[in-house]
Amino acid sequence: MPRNLKHFTNCAPPETARSIWGPGEIYFHIGLSTMSALAAALIIHELLKLWPATNANGYCTGFAIALAYSTYIWQLVKDWYNNLRLMCIKKDKCAVGTVTHPPEFFRDGDRKINLHLAPFSPAGAETKMIELLNDMRGELPNVPPLIELQERKKLVEYLNNLDGVQSDKFYIRLIDERLMNDPEVAFQRHFYRRDKDIMGDRAYNHTKSDLLTDEKPNIQFRVDGSGNVKVPYFHTEVEGDTFQRFWDNLWASVVAGLAVALGLCITCVAIGGTSFICETAGQFLAPLLSFLLFILLSLFNNPGQGRADMIDVDVEGSDVEDRLGQGTNKFGDLVLTFGDWIMDTQHDYFEIHPVKSYYLLCREGNLPNIWNLTEEVDHVNCDLHPSNIKSSDLDRMCKIVSAAETQDPEETLHVPVEAAMAMMP
Numbered sequence: 533m534p535r536n537l538k539h540f541t542n543c544a545p546p547e548t549a550r551s552i553w554g555p556g557e558i559y560f561h562i563g564l565s566t567m568s569a570l571a572a573a574l575i576i577h578e579l580l581k582l583w584p585a586t587n588a589n590g591y592c593t594g595f596a597i598a599l600a601y602s603t604y605i606w607q608l609v610k611d612w613y614n615n616l617r618l619m620c621i622k623k624d625k626c627a628v629g630t631v632t633h634p635p636e637f638f639r640d641g642d643r644k645i646n647l648h649l650a651p652f653s654p655a656g657a658e659t660k661m662i663e664l665l666n667d668m669r670g671e672l673p674n675v676p677p678l679i680e681l682q683e684r685k686k687l688v689e690y691l692n693n694l695d696g697v698q699s700d701k702f703y704i705r706l707i708d709e710r711l712m713n714d715p716e717v718a719f720q721r722h723f724y725r726r727d728k729d730i731m732g733d734r735a736y737n738h739t740k741s742d743l744l745t746d747e748k749p750n751i752q753f754r755v756d757g758s759g760n761v762k763v764p765y766f767h768t769e770v771e772g773d774t775f776q777r778f779w780d781n782l783w784a785s786v787v788a789g790l791a792v793a794l795g796l797c798i799t800c801v802a803i804g805g806t807s808f809i810c811e812t813a814g815q816f817l818a819p820l821l822s823f824l825l826f827i828l829l830s831l832f833n834n835p836g837q838g839r840a841d842m843i844d845v846d847v848e849g850s851d852v853e854d855r856l857g858q859g860t861n862k863f864g865d866l867v868l869t870f871g872d873w874i875m876d877t878q879h880d881y882f883e884i885h886p887v888k889s890y891y892l893l894c895r896e897g898n899l900p901n902i903w904n905l906t907e908e909v910d911h912v913n914c915d916l917h918p919s920n921i922k923s924s925d926l927d928r929m930c931k932i933v934s935a936a937e938t939q940d941p942e943e944t945l946h947v948p949v950e951a952a953m954a955m956m957p
Contacts, residue, residue, distance in 0.1 A: 538841060539771045539886035541614050543874045546738035549619035551877040552612050599790040606783035613775065618874040618885060621735045624938060625873040626930035627723055627884055628893070630654055630918055631864030632765045633756075641772025643840035645869065645887065646754070646765040649720040650918040650926070652711055657763040660710040662687065664702070672698060688762045700751045703764050704744045707753070719923035723766045723873070723882055724753040740880055752875070752882040768869045771886040774838035781829040789822030866894040866918060870933050889937050891929075 543549070629647030632654055638644055648654050662681045669675045672694065680686045691699065707725060712718035721727065728736040740750035753764045796817065868891040871884040894916040 537770055537886065537888055537890070538773075539871075539888065540773045540776060541618060541771065541886065543618040543620035543623075543872055543885075544616050546619055546734045549616055549738070549875075549877050550612075552609070552617075599787065599794060602783065602786050602790060606779070606787075610776070610779060613779075617877055618872075618883075619735065619738060619877055621731055621873045621875060621882070623872050624870065624888075624934055625884065626868055626870050626926065626933060627720065627766055627768065628866070628868045628918075628921060628926055628929070629720075629766060630866055632761050632763060633864075637772070637839050638769075639774070641774025641835070641838045641840060642885075643770040643772065645768045645770065645867075645890075647768060647867070647869065648763050648765050649723060650866075650921040651717050653918045654761060654763045656919065657706075657711060658684065658687065661691075661706060661763070664706055664710055665690075668702070668705075672702065684760060688760055691762045697748055699755065700749055701744060703751065703753070703755055704742070704749060707764060708744070716923070719926060720766075724764060726752060735875070739875055750880050752880075754881055766884075767881065768871070768884040768887050770840040770890070772838045772840035774835045777833050777835040777838045781826055781833055781835070784829055785822045785826035788825050789818040792821050793818035865892055866916060867892055868929055868933065870930070870937055889933065891933065 627647060627649065629649040630653055632646045632648045633644075635643055635645045648657060652660075662678070665672065665675050665681055665687075666678050675681075676686055676690055681690070691702075694702065704725075707721070712721040712724070722730040726736060726739055726742050731739075739752070742749045742751055754767050755762060755764050869884050869887045869889075870891075871886050871888040874883055874885050875881065876883055876885070
């Protein structure tokens, strides 16, 4: 199984984590970046006093302002993206569920893996959804006849046509009243619904309310209708660094271009060049240099190579790395993910991010690929259904995984006495 999957971000304490567009944030950064730009402009303005004033002086000052702004914005975005965007809830947590959509890359290079949490399967959840919709006639508009709801396409179409608040409140009731209303099966409820006892006061108090009685509750799970699946799911991500590579390449090329433009402008002023010549040197040579440098950097620091690693699920009879999306149908693999439980401040929902390790527990036997879970258990006998998983099972699996992923193996070899005696010369 995969261990030590790469990750590039760190979650921040609840008091520190924030959305880049959060209240007051944008005004603070505009003010700070303006101050740094004005300071750069003042330095250049004073420097240019050493030479006779020309009309190009203001042009050089403009380059200085742009250089200061771009450097500040680059550092601001990079630090936020890597260190402030994700709010820590609990480190090193496990989640078990069924993959609901073919895992796919996002633009930032992360691989998205969506889990419908055990002990429920997507098919079992759909049955509960139909029952709840049938009971909510009169509360929701134009609920189709029961026989139509039993057709998945019609069920998904109806749910997709609900407005945001109606949909959110329906799924809150689904989780609270139909799926996880029994404590014995609610052992992963905290990944769907806020739980102060499990999250702790600090994390709980820094997340938005998701109460059914709220006018617009902020749900911490996710739902979409892609792939003809409309069950609630818990979002997890294996990290890549496509965005970080692109952002670094862009910044380096822009700053290099602006620095060259500024240098040319100051040199031109110093030797007494005309305003036209000084401005033209910066206008044409700097953008050309920036463009060529960006192309060169993209070849050596290719963002396309920053996608999250393929996940090798390491099953008997599989001699190629499994990309997880291949052959995955709407009911998918039963898996365990291990990583940091966080809240994404840009979207205000829970995730495991980054996924540090990924374990395949079972794959449905009707898939075309012939493979074995172990040498003793082949694919047709893999009957570990989500409904068979209990809280004690998750605790036991997570204890094993956590030890394997966070501790170095012992150097001591444990063998029976008879075997030890046999090893003696």
